[in-house]
Amino acid sequence: MANLAEKRPDGSKGISLNQCIHPGYNKNFKISDALTMMRFDKFVLGFDISKAFHRLAIDDENSSKFLFYWFKDVESRDFTPVVYRSKRVIFGMSVSPYLLQCSLYNMLILETDGDAEEIQELKKRIYQGSYVDNFMIGCADEDEVEMVHREASTIFEQHKFPLQQYVTNYSQFQYEIDCKVGTETPQEVKILGMCWDRYNDVLKAKCVKLNVEADTPRQILSSVMSIFDLNNANLPVLNRCKIFLRQLQSDYVDKWDTTLHGAQLNEWRNIASQFNNGERLEIPRYMGSRKSTFDIIVMSDANSTIALSWLADYENLRTKLQREVYM
Incomplete structure (x- = not known):
C-alpha cells in the first residue's frame, strides 16, 4: 500500500499524486445491493480475489510515473538507495477501484463469446454479487454451490485472478475446502459490513459499544458517531441516542463541553448501559429463491x-x- 495522498514532506505547496490522477467513475455496486443479492437462495458461496489490485499491470509509459526509493538488497544488508517503479496497480491509488471494476466488467460481462448460456448467466450473477473484490453468490442447493466454486475458479484463473477465503453455509463443502488449504473457517464471519453466522444462517450487526463514562454533549456525540454501521443494522436501538442528542443540542447550543449532571447524565448512562448489554440484532439471511x-x-x-x-x-x-x- 502506498500513501499517494501525501504532498511534499517539507510542508511546502504542492499536490499529491492522487490529485494528479482522475479517479474514474464509481462502477461499484452499492454495498446494500450486494448485501441484498446474497440474501436470495438457501445457500451462499463467498470468496474474494487474492491481491486483486496487484493483478492489474501498468504499462511502461505510466509505470514511470510511480517511482519510489528503496534499498538495493536488504537481505544482504546493502542499503544503497535505488529507484524502483511500480509495474502493478497500487493499493491506495485513487483510480485503483475503477480499474479493477473495468477489468471485472470486461471479464464477466463483455467476454462471453463461446460461453454456454449457463456460464453467461453465472458470470452475470458473480458480477451482480460483487463489491470491490468481494463476491457473494446465492445457490439453490448443494450441487449448485459446488458448481459455482468450480466454474468461478476456472473463470478467474483464466485471467490470473486466483480466488481465496471461500465461505459458505454448506458445512460439508466448507470443511472440504478448509482441509485443502489448511484453515478452519469460524462459525461467524465478517462480510459486507455485517457478521454472518453460517450455522444459523443469520446476519448480525457488528458488536459495538457506547461510552458510558461520557459526560459532555461533545463526548456523547463522539461516542454515538464513532459507531461505523454502513448498513444501519443498529439503527433501531440507536434511535434513543439520536433523540437524546437532539435534546442536548437544544439545551446546550454552543456549549458542547459543558459537563452534564443529574437527570440528563443518568439518562445517558442508562441508554449506553442498556445498549451495551442488549442482545445483538440479527435478521434471517434467507429471503427466498431468486426465481x-x-x-x-x-x-x-x-x-x-x-x-x-x-x-x-x-x-x-x-x-x-x-x-x-x-x-
Missing part, C-alpha cells in the same frame, strides 16, 4: 419525535401464506 416473485410493501409512521418506515416482502403469498419482515 420467486416478491411483492414489496412499504409502511411508515411518524409522531412528533421520530419517523419510521419499513419494508415487508411477501413471497408466494397465495401458496405459502407466510409473511416475514426485513429491516
Whole structure:
C-alpha cells in the first residue's frame, strides 16, 4: 500500500499524486445491493480475489510515473538507495477501484463469446454479487454451490485472478475446502459490513459499544458517531441516542463541553448501559429463491419525535401464506 495522498514532506505547496490522477467513475455496486443479492437462495458461496489490485499491470509509459526509493538488497544488508517503479496497480491509488471494476466488467460481462448460456448467466450473477473484490453468490442447493466454486475458479484463473477465503453455509463443502488449504473457517464471519453466522444462517450487526463514562454533549456525540454501521443494522436501538442528542443540542447550543449532571447524565448512562448489554440484532439471511416473485410493501409512521418506515416482502403469498419482515 502506498500513501499517494501525501504532498511534499517539507510542508511546502504542492499536490499529491492522487490529485494528479482522475479517479474514474464509481462502477461499484452499492454495498446494500450486494448485501441484498446474497440474501436470495438457501445457500451462499463467498470468496474474494487474492491481491486483486496487484493483478492489474501498468504499462511502461505510466509505470514511470510511480517511482519510489528503496534499498538495493536488504537481505544482504546493502542499503544503497535505488529507484524502483511500480509495474502493478497500487493499493491506495485513487483510480485503483475503477480499474479493477473495468477489468471485472470486461471479464464477466463483455467476454462471453463461446460461453454456454449457463456460464453467461453465472458470470452475470458473480458480477451482480460483487463489491470491490468481494463476491457473494446465492445457490439453490448443494450441487449448485459446488458448481459455482468450480466454474468461478476456472473463470478467474483464466485471467490470473486466483480466488481465496471461500465461505459458505454448506458445512460439508466448507470443511472440504478448509482441509485443502489448511484453515478452519469460524462459525461467524465478517462480510459486507455485517457478521454472518453460517450455522444459523443469520446476519448480525457488528458488536459495538457506547461510552458510558461520557459526560459532555461533545463526548456523547463522539461516542454515538464513532459507531461505523454502513448498513444501519443498529439503527433501531440507536434511535434513543439520536433523540437524546437532539435534546442536548437544544439545551446546550454552543456549549458542547459543558459537563452534564443529574437527570440528563443518568439518562445517558442508562441508554449506553442498556445498549451495551442488549442482545445483538440479527435478521434471517434467507429471503427466498431468486426465481420467486416478491411483492414489496412499504409502511411508515411518524409522531412528533421520530419517523419510521419499513419494508415487508411477501413471497408466494397465495401458496405459502407466510409473511416475514426485513429491516
